[in-house]
Amino acid sequence: MQDRPTRVLLIEDDPDDYALTKDFLSDIEDDTYEMEWVSTFETGLEAAQRNAHDVILVDFRLGERTGLELIREALKAGCRAPVIFLTGQRDREIDRAAMQAGAADYLIKGRIDASSLERSIRYSLERRRHMDALERAHAREIEIGARIQSTLLLTQPPADLQGAKIGSVSLPSRKVDGDFWGFFRYDRDRFDVLVGDVMGKGVPAALIAAASKSQCQDAIRRLVLRLAEYGRLPDPEEIVSAVHFSMTKQLCALDSFVTLCYARFDTAKREMLFVDAGHMRTVHYHASTGAVSLLEGHNLPLGFAEHEMYAQCRQTFEPNDIFVFYSDGVTEARAPDGELYGVERLQNLVRANADKDPDRLADMVCDAALAFAGPSGLSDDLTCLVVRMAADDEGRPIYRAGMEVHSTPQELDAMRRFVDWFCKERARPALAEAETNALVLAVNEAASNILDHAYWGARDRRLQLNMEAYPGSVVAEMSDWGQPFDHTTVEPPAFDGSREGGFGVYIISQCVDDFRYYRDDLGRNCLRLVKRFRGADELGQDANAPADLS
Amino acid sequence: MALKTHVIDGVTVVTVPGPNLDSGNADEFRTEVAPILAQSGKVVFDLGELEFVDSSGLGSFLTCLRQLNATGGDLKLCRMRKQVRTLFELVRMHRVFEILGTPAEAVAAFK
Structure with a gap:
């Protein structure tokens, strides 16, 4: 049945119980067991952390301390083997506490025999295998989501824009967010930047994000063709309305929604038209004055209200102005004391580093949020997109x-x-x-x-x-x-x-x-x-x- | 590409046809000039008609030089215009080729 003996760790301070358990294990037919015995809390914890056993049997009483504490500490330290709890008498409270601490089973000394012990070990191991498979499936899902994100959702910005330079950085968290961005270019002067976030996490959010992005592309394509006879490009509000029309019912059915900011940059007119559908407020750095303002529209996210009227706002800009788009992961990065990074820190950072290259600035934004939160305080992806308008003498040929x-x-x-x-x-x-x-x-x-x-x-x-x-x-x-x-x-x-x-x-x-x-x-x-x-x-x-x- | 040649004092002077020698005609020139090089060991290329030479044209001159050198012959260039000279200097080929002013000077350089 087995290709090798099952390795058992027994943590037990009573030599008689050790002898008894040893006898049970050797009485089990079909399977063979290899037992290591330790008799104190400390040596037990140390042995459990080695992860060299298939199953661990722990006595409830271990000198001054208890097997419950040992389970908690061992699991915290990364112990993978299932733990079976052994105790002298039946006690529902301890049974429950053991289960909550992560024990696989609870056996009462005196009522154990070879067959019940064998059965308990076998069930524990089987459950461990199922849990491992589940964890692998979960890790695989995260990987798929992350790959959707990096290949479809957070694509490279165009490097050869004439009147602007775009930098971007994304630091994925362990869970996949539905963050996405897209770029659409019409001619030398005009391009669109789309930044969005789907509510939810994991593969479902990533798929909705991919669908949203492709709906945008589709809406642009259809509107451009339709409006060609009028000799103009579709406005951001028309594009977002078309996307909204094609997606909102489905989003409602999926119980999801999408926040986005859709911006049209026109470097000849030096203006930016944007629709803000419940997204993070865009940071606008004004190079001529050094001031930083926040751009905010009025619309609800896609998927909220079927009859939402999307309306664009207009913002002018000057050479060297900077626009910073970012995910909520940045401003909602949380320090150990509970404080949020917040938009004010972001504004100050942009103001202080306005001379940096867009890629570098995007980097600094994500790094600052990460440093603020510390490794454990980051629950969302950090994404940041920096659009820097060209200086006066570059960008526009004579x-x-x-x-x-x-x-x-x-x-x-x-x-x-x-x-x-x-x-x-x-x-x-x-x-x-x-x-x-x-x-x-x-x-x-x-x-x-x-x-x-x-x-x-x-x-x-x-x-x-x-x-x-x-x-x-x-x-x-x-x-x-x-x-x-x-x-x-x-x-x-x-x-x-x-x-x-x-x-x-x-x-x-x-x-x-x-x-x-x-x-x-x-x-x-x-x-x-x-x-x-x-x-x-x-x-x-x-x-x-x-x-x-x- | 018809090549004009004449012989002075046993040296064959080839007029490289202009105004351009680039990747559109460098191979043709290479092919056309090969039999001439096979017959004569001492060759001068008169570049007076050439307004523009690119790296392919330069490559064809190098082929010719190496073909002649291999059989104990030599190639000299003359009447090189300024723009062509700039290219030669850029890739330091003015040190590989002997470049003279007129065909007569180039012929004399063989003595």
Whole structure:
């Protein structure tokens, strides 16, 4: 029946009872037992904590202390084996107390025989196995919920927004919350940020959150198509109303609700339109004054009232302003003395760290809440999303032009002429001849790399080149649908002429002041090349040029 | 791509056709020039027509140089425009190739 003996720990201060128990165990047919005997509370507790036994038998009286205390302490210390309580007389109070302390069974000395002891041990072990299976199932559920959360609910914000930068951090708690966020981009100036929280925890909350997010995407898609003939985008209040319409009955049926804040950022108009459906108040840091305000709307969460009218509020912003969205886990982080972290601390933290990068600031918010609560005071996920508006001189190009070509080398010449024209005719002031040539060369090399390494020579694919002129720089950005190509993995070229290839990436790096590769929100490869105007004070940069130009 | 060549003092001068040598035509140039290199050990590339060369074009010159060096021959370049020169300097190929002013100077450099 067994592949190994059942390991029994007996904690018993009476040698006669030890002998008796030993006899019972050896009388049991079919199964074999291996018993370890300890006779004091301390040695018993120590042995129980080793977790080296399948089952523990504990006497009620252990010198000054009792087996009840021992059970409580052992379980607290992580003891996994089922504990069977042995006592001299029947006492309902002790029986009940033993059960509450976590004992698996309660046996009365004098009434025990081999068969009843065997049965009690067998039942205890079986129950332990069921509990283990249940715990594993529960852990698995948490893992599934956490994976839904990280893959579907808390997706990466777009890294290449023009008028803003978004940072995000989420610290999952042991339970899965229904926190989610989403980003929807329309054009260079306008994007939406959606932050929500589903009431409840675990996989059900995660699934409702995923459904809410996809309902938002669906509502946007349908409204954008419907409103195209009027030449405008759907407003946040229209989007939230549509989501509300499609979800509220189901949410009521599921006995759940969703709080959310839906914000539209327009970096050209410098305004943010938002619908607040019972969500946490958004923190708005005003860069020009250093003031921090809280944005609050008027609506109920989705799933509360079927006939709720969703209405948006308008908030203007200035360059370098910051918006902080967060989950209730942040402000409701609780210190050991019961105090909440609260929105005021959050506001102060944002004000004091407004100069930080959005990712760093989001990090600091979560860290501060975590430090405030301590490891045990955190019951909810901590999520924080920071949107920082671009500074005045970044973000908005003076002029912009783009071209699209097929992926053939015959188009390289057209691309070069386009870059040359843009740098001379559209950049203000015009880029100098040498700098223009450098950017032309860099674009050429980047395009060649795309043809060879992203499209592998396929000639019917497309490649976009967008040029932007800024007060201090010209930017060329190329995007393609090919295989990801990471320039950082390219080996440096051989300068002794021993290899014919491998110069492309090096040439790009030498020709421009900054270049960055990333995958955009459509899954395209994007390469952004920046050529700065060389002011009189920057001529020293020539030191970076190859050493021997003689 | 028809290549114009002429021979001066036993040195073959190849006029590389312009205005561009990039990944659109570098392979073609490599193929076309190969028989010329096979026949003549001393070769000059006249780059006077070339306004733009990229890393593929540069790679094709390196192929030619190595092919000639392998058989004891040599390749020299001449009439290189400023923009092309910038690329050569960027990847330090001005130290790998001998670059001269005119075809006559390049031919003379073989003596």
